[in-house]
Amino acid sequence: MSEQAAHVVEALYGGEPQSQADGAYIIQTRDLTKRYQLGRNNFVDALRGATLDIRRGEMAAIMGPSGSGKSTFMHIAGCLDVADGGEVWLNGRRVDGLSARELVGIRRKEIGFIFQGFNLIPTLTAEENVALAGEYAGMGRGVALNRARELLEMVGLGDRTRHVPSELSGGQQQRVAIARALVNDPGIVMGDEPTGDLDTTTSEEIVGMMRTVNRERGTTFLIVTHNPEVASACDRTVRMRDGVVVDDGDGTPPGP
Amino acid sequence: MRLIRNIFRRKLRAFLTIFGISIGVFALLVMGALAEKLTLLVDGGMRYYEGKVVVTAPTQFAGLVSTPLKASLLREIEHVEGVARVSASVSALLDKEIPAVSMGNIPTIQAEDGRAKGYEKFVFGYTAGRELRNTDVGKVALGADLVKRLNGAVGGHVEIRGKRYEVVGIADKTLTAPDNAVMMTMEDARRIVHEDLPDAVRDSVDPNSIVSSFAVYLEEGERPEVVARRIERQVDNVEAMTPLDFERQVKQPLAIFTSIIYAVALVSLLVGGLSVVNTMTMSVAERTREIGVRKAIGASNAQIMGQFIAESAVIGLIGGLAGLVMGLLVTVAGNAAGEATGNALFLVTNRLVVGAVTFAVALGTLSGLYPAWHAASLNPVEALRYE
Numbered sequence: 001m002s003e004q005a006a007h008v009v010e011a012l013y014g015g016e017p018q019s020q021a022d023g024a025y026i027i028q029t030r031d032l033t034k035r036y037q038l039g040r041n042n043f044v045d046a047l048r049g050a051t052l053d054i055r056r057g058e059m060a061a062i063m064g065p066s067g068s069g070k071s072t073f074m075h076i077a078g079c080l081d082v083a084d085g086g087e088v089w090l091n092g093r094r095v096d097g098l099s100a101r102e103l104v105g106i107r108r109k110e111i112g113f114i115f116q117g118f119n120l121i122p123t124l125t126a127e128e129n130v131a132l133a134g135e136y137a138g139m140g141r142g143v144a145l146n147r148a149r150e151l152l153e154m155v156g157l158g159d160r161t162r163h164v165p166s167e168l169s170g171g172q173q174q175r176v177a178i179a180r181a182l183v184n185d186p187g188i189v190m191g192d193e194p195t196g197d198l199d200t201t202t203s204e205e206i207v208g209m210m211r212t213v214n215r216e217r218g219t220t221f222l223i224v225t226h227n228p229e230v231a232s233a234c235d236r237t238v239r240m241r242d243g244v245v246v247d248d249g250d251g252t253p254p255g256p
Numbered sequence: 257m258r259l260i261r262n263i264f265r266r267k268l269r270a271f272l273t274i275f276g277i278s279i280g281v282f283a284l285l286v287m288g289a290l291a292e293k294l295t296l297l298v299d300g301g302m303r304y305y306e307g308k309v310v311v312t313a314p315t316q317f318a319g320l321v322s323t324p325l326k327a328s329l330l331r332e333i334e335h336v337e338g339v340a341r342v343s344a345s346v347s348a349l350l351d352k353e354i355p356a357v358s359m360g361n362i363p364t365i366q367a368e369d370g371r372a373k374g375y376e377k378f379v380f381g382y383t384a385g386r387e388l389r390n391t392d393v394g395k396v397a398l399g400a401d402l403v404k405r406l407n408g409a410v411g412g413h414v415e416i417r418g419k420r421y422e423v424v425g426i427a428d429k430t431l432t433a434p435d436n437a438v439m440m441t442m443e444d445a446r447r448i449v450h451e452d453l454p455d456a457v458r459d460s461v462d463p464n465s466i467v468s469s470f471a472v473y474l475e476e477g478e479r480p481e482v483v484a485r486r487i488e489r490q491v492d493n494v495e496a497m498t499p500l501d502f503e504r505q506v507k508q509p510l511a512i513f514t515s516i517i518y519a520v521a522l523v524s525l526l527v528g529g530l531s532v533v534n535t536m537t538m539s540v541a542e543r544t545r546e547i548g549v550r551k552a553i554g555a556s557n558a559q560i561m562g563q564f565i566a567e568s569a570v571i572g573l574i575g576g577l578a579g580l581v582m583g584l585l586v587t588v589a590g591n592a593a594g595e596a597t598g599n600a601l602f603l604v605t606n607r608l609v610v611g612a613v614t615f616a617v618a619l620g621t622l623s624g625l626y627p628a629w630h631a632a633s634l635n636p637v638e639a640l641r642y643e
Binding site for chain 2: 128
């Protein structure tokens with residue numbers, strides 16, 4: 001990030017890293033289970049008792065082979081999906097068992113998402129894409145657009161705010177997605193293979209940007225990835241296999 | 257604006273869907289304008305018949321094409337109990353041949369004896385010139401819709417049935433029968449009616465006693481139906497028509513006719529509505545992944561549903577407005593062409609315009625309900641996984 005961009009971050013977030021006063025963990029999960037039905041008698045157990053804690057302010061990667069349950073884990077921890085069993089705590093509040101409506105409210109305010117494949121709305125400009133998340137959360141359109149422009153400036157796209165996704169490169173689109181994930185100032189941003197469709201150089205650039213946001217404003221990052229280089233740029237690497245956490249990357253067993 | 261961009265993502269498809277709606281609205285507007293015009297004509301007739309009884313020779317329709325009555329009947333009718341005043345009138349078709357297909361009022365020649373003055377409630381003024389007097393032999397006053405056709409102006413002359421008449425006045429537009437009438441003296445009109453009679457009867461009819469119909473004005477408190485029955489009982493060989501008869505003969509068939517007209521237009525609009533359902537369903541399917549993203553970044557089910565319903569309502573609105581423009585072009589052009597023959601076919605009323613566009617928007621909204629509900633009920637995780 002440039003000097004100038006860092007200055008914008010300073011202006012936006014007051015330079016105060018997010019307080020850790022309300023607990024060391026932003027997310028805690030206990031024995032999560034999730035079964036998908038594929039056919040009449042064809043089930044897949046995506047999670048078989050996954051337990052993991054994510055510290056506030058850290059940048060963690062989850063790795064594992066396809067079908068290990070890492071994406072399912074992220075969806076449940078991110079309140080996009082609900083587990084069949086187990087507990088999810090977000091910011092010290094238990095969120096499993098909440099209604100779909102309550103989960104939407106949590107997604108709006110407390111969680112940001114970045115997906116693989118640059119999931120921007122193709123008919124909206126960069127600033128409209130970023131502002132959209134703010135508008136869904138109840139921000140006025142003007143306020144949301146102003147904030148979107150500041151965030152796009154921060155990710156180095158100050159001169160591309162009026163471009164639609166098809167006019168942007170893959171790396172630029174993913175930077176728009178980062179800005180969108182930050183518009184409601186969430187405590188945690190979850191990335192599902194955020195560098196999956198990018199070349200090595202661009203991938204490094206995106207990871208570097210997430211790292212900077214993490215350091216400068218204390219946003220927690222949880223990144224599901226196949227790419228060891230992405231994982232090595234994180235504070236720790238969690239490994240999953242067959243629906244359970246086999247290594248939390250701390251050398252210490254999670255939980256009490 | 258964002259809505260419009262979404263709708264026109266697939267330009268051809270959006271255009272075709274909107275075109276489907278606009279054809280329906282176009283049909284509704286044009287057919288409706290036809291129905292409105294007919295309704296207006298009939299309402300004019302209702303106003304004319306109100307509060308009086310019209311006496312004609314039997315089995316004639318509205319005194320328009322009558323075998324003549326005799327002028328001497330006037331005294332006989334005036335002696336019937338409950339009758340306050342009787343006025344004789346003579347009418348003929350302006351053209352000798354009735355057009356094979358005709359909508360609206362057929363141009364006529366009208367003459368009356370002036371005895372209705374003070375009794376007749378259906379009165380109109382004159383845009384130019386003056387009213388025709390009993391002594392104005394060789395002169396005429398023109399209904400508003402005939403001015404162009406006969407190329408008439410006050411002080412100028414017009415040719416009717418091969419004879420030249422001086423124009424003394426041009427009547428205000430009444431939106432009903434008088435607009436298509438040439439008013440002339442009883443004497444002139446009687447000559448024309450006499451000439452029109454079949455050869456076999458012409459010689460036995462005295463031209464000076466020809467009457468097409470009598471307008472019968474009632475004494476205070478008398479009911480038209482009661483007096484009409486008395487007239488038919490006491491005067492030989494006449495038919496007495498009341499406002500109620502007119503309603504039965506004309507208004508009810510018209511109601512059925514207009515219902516059919518509207519039903520046809522609504523069916524074409526419904527077909528347009530189905531194409532909106534189709535388009536919106538396709539659009540939701542294509543945007544499954546986008547819906548997943550929207551939900552992930554905080555869209556509620558209501559927000560997703562609102563978005564798709566709004567898109568579909570806007571399709572209805574654009575289609576409605578396009579259909580309105582097409583319909584207005586056709587009705588205005590049709591009326592301009594019809595004016596030359598004194599026959600404006602269409603009447604575009606405010607309620608028709610508002611009704612057609614409102615219906616298109618309502619249909620669009622309704623058509624979007626199911627696709628929107630389907631979009632809102634998508635599971636975000638599955639939607640995100642959708643390729």
